[in-house]
Amino acid sequence: MAAGRRQRNVRTVVVLGGILVAMLTLVAFSVPLYRLFCAATGYNGTTQRVVADAGTISRRVVTVRFSTSVAPDLPWRFAPLQESVKVHLGEEKLVYFSATNTGTTPTVGHATFNVTPAKIGLYFDKIQCFCFSDELLAPGKTVTMPVDFFVDPALDKDPEAKDVDTITLSYTFFRAEKPDDIENLSRFDPNAPPDPVRGAKLFAERCSGCHALDRVKIGPPLGTVFDRAAGSAPGYPYSPALRHASLAWTVANLDRWLADPQALVPGNKMPIKVLEANARRDIVAYLEHIRADRRTTAATAGAAPAAR
Numbered sequence: 001m002a003a004g005r006r007q008r009n010v011r012t013v014v015v016l017g018g019i020l021v022a023m024l025t026l027v028a029f030s031v032p033l034y035r036l037f038c039a040a041t042g043y044n045g046t047t048q049r050v051v052a053d054a055g056t057i058s059r060r061v062v063t064v065r066f067s068t069s070v071a072p073d074l075p076w077r078f079a080p081l082q083e084s085v086k087v088h089l090g091e092e093k094l095v096y097f098s099a100t101n102t103g104t105t106p107t108v109g110h111a112t113f114n115v116t117p118a119k120i121g122l123y124f125d126k127i128q129c130f131c132f133s134d135e136l137l138a139p140g141k142t143v144t145m146p147v148d149f150f151v152d153p154a155l156d157k158d159p160e161a162k163d164v165d166t167i168t169l170s171y172t173f174f175r176a177e178k179p180d181d182i183e184n185l186s187r188f189d190p191n192a193p194p195d196p197v198r199g200a201k202l203f204a205e206r207c208s209g210c211h212a213l214d215r216v217k218i219g220p221p222l223g224t225v226f227d228r229a230a231g232s233a234p235g236y237p238y239s240p241a242l243r244h245a246s247l248a249w250t251v252a253n254l255d256r257w258l259a260d261p262q263a264l265v266p267g268n269k270m271p272i273k274v275l276e277a278n279a280r281r282d283i284v285a286y287l288e289h290i291r292a293d294r295r296t297t298a299a300t301a302g303a304a305p306a307a308r
């Protein structure tokens with residue numbers, strides 16, 4: 001009888017062990033999945049900031065309208081450059097707003113935003129927005145600011161959102177009371193020089209979910225990508241399309257790749273784009289900068305890279 005009980009105990013241990021392995025596997029894979037689909041870098045009340053777009057584009061179209069206002073004590077003019085846009089659910093869209101400091105001193109503003117109907121806020125995903133930080137604007141300056149967003153295709157599955165065909169996005173700029181981590185709106189100036197420091201930030205927000213500098217992640221390592229031949233990082237399982245694309249990662253090719261990977265190398269498997277030109281410019285400057293750093297570091301055998 002002891003033998004029978006031992007057998008049952010062994011079976012219980014095996015079953016529990018199996019469950020444990022299954023759970024660990026799930027946990028291990030949920031990290032890349034999480035990074036890939038919903039790496040929110042800041043949950044900002046009503047809307048979410050995300051790294052990659054939703055991947056699937058649905059046939060359903062919604063109209064997104066824009067409205068803006070400025071608090072009375074902030075001497076800024078602030079307006080959308082388009083009244084509304086039509087987007088497919090899941091389609092990444094770039095829209096622009098213009099801000100002018102009509103005062104005589106530099107001022108720091110902070111934007112808040114609101115989505116109506118309120119139940120839609122959860123589905124409104126921003127990739128890039130000036131509304132995440134305190135923003136400095138020089139007197140007399142006008143800047144055009146991008147917002148890069150998509151509406152989550154999951155909206156289509158929400159019975160409460162069946163009737164929704166128009167979404168309104170409202171921004172209000174306030175004077176920042178205790179400015180913190182100030183960003184300069186001049187970064188959106190198309191004539192500004194490339195900024196590798198901003199590029200590093202954008203890389204962390206928008207690329208690092210899939211790319212590391214010196215190891216394979218979901219994508220190939222990018223620490224030495226600048227000037228490298230496409231599809232040539234050792235140990236990475238490239239798509240045949242990218243492996244056989246005969247191009248080098250120059251400034252121009254990196255810019256075209258980030259603007260639309262499928263247009264440059266049809267059939268490759270990188271699922272995102274960077275719609276905004278200044279963001280691409282700065283990310284590419286960062287990739288060029290770290291590549292140069294790595295060369296210097298190698299040449300001077302371990303000397304500290306330039307502190308940027």
Ligand code: HEC
Pocket residue numbers: 036051052203206207208209210211218219220222225229230231232233237238239241242243249254257258267268269270271272274283
């Ligand atoms: C959701 C995952 C994902 C994100 C986010 C992502 N990439 Fe990629 N990237 C990939 C994959 C996968 C590949 C390989 C594509 C292939 O083999 O077809 C790739 C390839 C590349 C390559 C080609 C490298 C080579 O060795 O030829 C470059 C350059 C690149 N990515 C840059 C970026 C930059 C810059 C960003 C951030 C703006 C970014 N990627 C964001 C998944 C991603």
